[in-house]
Amino acid sequence: MSFHTIVPAGGIGSRLWPLSRAARPKFLLDLGGEGASLLQRTVARLAPFAMSQTVVTGAAHAAAVREQVPTADILVEPSMRGTMPAIALAAELVRRRDPEAVVGSFAADHHIRDERAFGAALGSAIGAAEAGYVATIGIAPDSPSTAYGYIHAGNRLSAVAGIGEASGTGPVFDVREFVEKPDSARAARYLETGEFLWNAGIFVARASVLMEALERYHPEIAGPVRELAARWGDATLRAEAIEAFWKPLPVAVIDRAVAEPLSEDGGVVVVPADMGWSDIGDYESLARLLADAKGPRIAVDSPGSLSLASKPVAVVGIEGAVVVEMDDVVLVTTREAAQKVKEAREEAREAGLGSLL
């Protein structure tokens, strides 16, 4: 088994401002309070499976990433073009070294509590990838969330050789379709059917299969990426090729560019996993992870509150309060209003508080 990981590390996580900053994005933070950043935990979680690991990041964060995960290869994205070009470039570079390689892409800033369950699901996904599928790991939902896209699972593929229960890991299903973030009525129906899983953005496939699919659906991306990868090893050629091939690329995300059309063609499978997954997308999500451990020191009529501060915090009469006190700014909100924190970050920009971004 030749398995290689690709970890795009890009998003700031602006709904977690001011914990997350442009200069210190979410993936570099130890949000779980475990003595390791989300990126470090991601790389450590994958280490037992991976022959190599590539973190794809922007020039601004390359040094911080190198410091946090010295064992990983750093692929500095020439400029932001979304996850599809980034993953394709990393996959093609792996494929050129090892044509049989299986690659898996994983978000740098998600949290997984049950690493054993993750490992089992990954084993199934790698098995399916070796059999020629693009495999994703879908999260068994525990609530009718409207914050995630969903994966509609179809028939069980236990018959596929070498994958599913046969290998002692877990069942694999074909993917009927990927669906966008639903409204709450639809999310409730999804939860009821038991056929829908949250899309955690995990994709596992042979590098060759991924590139062939990209060639089929988006030759305008696949072609230039191959050209650039072929010149990547030589600094001079690389610089020219970035100008010629990367700069003109459209922005594209892997879900839309490959996973969705390929699922319609029967090429995508999903491994359901119940592994204590969280994208820690906002303070509601962070509070679910931490509130018991990080409640305010003093709370009067304020159940479910979260406090991250350098000194004691007292909350009075606010259910699910969120208090984040940092060197240079204090944020106060509620778990219910957590989605709007992004707007506060925008207001800070407009108020001339650029140093807080």
Next chain:
Amino acid sequence: MSFHTIVPAGGIGSRLWPLSRAARPKFLLDLGGEGASLLQRTVARLAPFAMSQTVVTGAAHAAAVREQVPTADILVEPSMRGTMPAIALAAELVRRRDPEAVVGSFAADHHIRDERAFGAALGSAIGAAEAGYVATIGIAPDSPSTAYGYIHAGNRLSAVAGIGEASGTGPVFDVREFVEKPDSARAARYLETGEFLWNAGIFVARASVLMEALERYHPEIAGPVRELAARWGDATLRAEAIEAFWKPLPVAVIDRAVAEPLSEDGGVVVVPADMGWSDIGDYESLARLLADAKGPRIAVDSPGSLSLASKPVAVVGIEGAVVVEMDDVVLVTTREAAQKVKEAREEAREAGLGSLL
């Protein structure tokens, strides 16, 4: 006119914790943001009228009071016995120097915006005091507050010589009764009638009249206070007299001990005043005073919020949020829950955070 002020400076203001602390009580704070503490403003407001000013405070705060108001006499209360013994002792010390003196007692920690209106009301009150009444200044209510006691005003006393409109100051009414903090239905009725005023704890009277009234209703206080006052000038006698006369005194407040019974006997009058008064009793009250000036730097869906902090504060989705960030603690509450801040202070004590009290 021989007018002397008495300013009891005692209460911590625990509903304004953690701004107010045991070691730095509310009256020492510049809550109005005017470059002067509430005590300093009180003394400055009274200075044009007063021949002498006495601040009555505990030993713990004597040094801070002396530093803040060096022109005032400091009367160190031997131990806490409530406002009645404190005011009586100060009044009797004044009376012994000047038998005709009028004294006025004023809270050290209230805020008055319109000093001209205050001066006019005080002029009327002093006039009524010279005519032999105990005069209070009642606040014209602008809402059906349940946070204050009320004064039920009766007949207008414009006929009394030398007081009321005759002196160009303002009308004076006799007091029917003092009523305790009402429930909200009753407070609404009070507001409707127009006959009820808030009790701001201001009492103006000849020192001799005050002591005679105390003698009548509470000889067990008046007698020992006179004995102590007679020995106050000599340090040795004073120490003995404190043991003999002060220590055994019951706790008593001037409203209950003198103002209420005397009002039933027709001896109390009230001067209504609309002078931008606030007791700044809690964060709701402080927010009413300051919110426009001290709103959070960044506010998303958080109208009417108040922020007192050493760095920018962002509030998201909390109407009337109150954020107080200090060196050693952060308090977050709402104007609606402001009354419960007291409980947070108690919880801090129970949580072993005694240094925050």
